[in-house]
Amino acid sequence: MLAERRGLTEPRPTRGTAQVFHLSFLADPLSVRAALCATRARFARQMSEDEAGTLELVLAEVLNNIVEHGYGADETGTITLSMVRDRCSMICSVSDDGVELPARCLDHLWDGAPSRPAPEDLPEGGFGWFLIRDLAEDLGYHREGGRNLLAFRLPLQAFSSDETEADSDHP
Amino acid sequence: MNLTAKLRSDTLIIRVEEDRLDAAVAIRFKDRMREETAPASARVVLDLSRVVFLDSSGLGAVVAVMKSLAPDRRLELAGLTPNVEKVFRLTRMDTVFPIHANADAALAEGLRDAG
Numbered sequence: 001m002l003a004e005r006r007g008l009t010e011p012r013p014t015r016g017t018a019q020v021f022h023l024s025f026l027a028d029p030l031s032v033r034a035a036l037c038a039t040r041a042r043f044a045r046q047m048s049e050d051e052a053g054t055l056e057l058v059l060a061e062v063l064n065n066i067v068e069h070g071y072g073a074d075e076t077g078t079i080t081l082s083m084v085r086d087r088c089s090m091i092c093s094v095s096d097d098g099v100e101l102p103a104r105c106l107d108h109l110w111d112g113a114p115s116r117p118a119p120e121d122l123p124e125g126g127f128g129w130f131l132i133r134d135l136a137e138d139l140g141y142h143r144e145g146g147r148n149l150l151a152f153r154l155p156l157q158a159f160s161s162d163e164t165e166a167d168s169d170h171p
Numbered sequence: 172m173n174l175t176a177k178l179r180s181d182t183l184i185i186r187v188e189e190d191r192l193d194a195a196v197a198i199r200f201k202d203r204m205r206e207e208t209a210p211a212s213a214r215v216v217l218d219l220s221r222v223v224f225l226d227s228s229g230l231g232a233v234v235a236v237m238k239s240l241a242p243d244r245r246l247e248l249a250g251l252t253p254n255v256e257k258v259f260r261l262t263r264m265d266t267v268f269p270i271h272a273n274a275d276a277a278l279a280e281g282l283r284d285a286g
Contacts (some may be wrong), residue, residue, distance in 0.1 A: 029195035036224075053224075053254035060226040064194040119263045124234050127227035127262050134261060 021083045027071045027096065032063040035081060046085050051156050055090055058135045058154060061128040062094050070098025070148065088158045089137075093151040100143055101150070105129050172199040174207050181213035182281050184249075184274050192222050192229035192255075200229070204236045208244075215240055216277045220250025225258050234264065245269070249277045 021042055025031040036056050044052060063079060071077045077097050084091045114133030117123035133139065136152035143149070173188035185207050192200060208215055217233065219225075225233075237246040249271040251259065259265040271277035 029193075033191065033193060033195050050253065050257075053257060056224060057226060057254070057258065060193065060224075064226065064228060067194070116263060119267050122234055122238055122267065124231040124238075125227070127230055131227060131258070131261060 019084070021081075023081045024078055025081075027067045027077045027079050027098070029064070029067060032060070032067055032079075035063065035079075036060055039081070039083065043083075043085060043090070046159075047090070047156050051154075054135055055154055058132055058152070059092065059094075061132045062092075062150060062152075065128055065132075066094070066096045066098055066148075070096050070101075072099075085156075089156050090154045091151070092154065093149060095147055095149045097147055101141055101148055106139065106141055172196050172203050174200075174203050176207045178210065178212060179278055180281075182216060182278060183208065183210065183212035183214065184216045184218055184277070186218040186220070186274070187222050189222065191224045192219070192232070193224060193226045194228035197228040197232040200232045201235055201239075204232075205239065208236070208240060212244070214247060214277075214281060215244050216247045216249050216271070216274060218249045218274045219255055220252065220273060222255055223252050225255045227258075227262075230258055230262065230264060233268075237268065247271060247277055249274045 021039070023035050023038060025035045036059055039059060040052055040056055043055070047055070059081070063081070066079055075098070080095045082093045114130050116130050116134075117126040132152075136154060139150070139152040141148070141150050174185055175188055176183060176185045178184075185204065187200075189196065204217075217236070222229075233246070233248075240246050247269040248259075250273045251270060256265070259268070259270070271280060
């Protein structure tokens with residue numbers, strides 16, 4: 001509640017003025033963990049606990065995938081994360097210089113719903129991309145000049161949701 | 172990776188003494204669980220009440236532990252915090268583990284079944 005009220009007193013982010021949260025870090029598990037904690041702290045007051053948990057989960061899956069598959073065990077590299085909170089979503093872009101993302105990771109863009117590993121098979125992997133596809137929206141991927149760019153949007157409850165009357169004039 | 176284990180009658184309760192069960196600790200978690208589950212017990216309950224963040228690597232590690240205990244023992248879970256519960260629910264893996272509200276509830280259920 002406090003956070004939502006606080007949102008009211010801050011200037012409403014509008015196109016061109018939204019602040020970009022920028023973070024560059026080493027592609028290893030502990031650096032990813034630190035980046036997730038920093039991101040959570042940065043946006044804690046702008047979303048609910050549940051939304052913050054979902055955001056952290058999607059980001060963790062994207063970032064850990066880069067650590068494990070983008071760079072591999074013997075390679076070091078950096079990951080750059082950029083985030084913007086707009087009125088009803090968090091827009092995230094993640095870039096790295098690792099290997100190209102296999103096309104099958106984004107198959108759902110053409111095939112429809114993401115496939116969930118079958119619980120009865122007791123899978124130990126394959127959940128990461130399922131969670132990303134299930135929770136993120138407008139997922140897009142671009143590779144240029146040896147650099148990967150993955151961008152997505154996570155829908156959030158609109159700013160100052162308990163004051164919707166005040167907002168209804170500004171769709 | 173800190174775990175604490177206690178044996179209550181025939182139930183081994185292992186508590187994860189970490190805030191996060193993620194890619195950074197998943198392998199160590201599996202190794203430590205192998206050590207802690209070495210003593211014989213009828214049941215193994217994994218108490219996750221301290222864990223506030225679980226990712227797919229952590230989930231995979233929990234599944235691996237479950238498989239390592241089969242077929243003699245089944246891994247049960249207790250004390251899932253909201254964000255941890257969400258990962259089990261989204262992946263439907265909540266359908267393959269017995270899940271208790273907390274460690275005490277898990278113990279009480281065992282007593283009830285025995286009685």
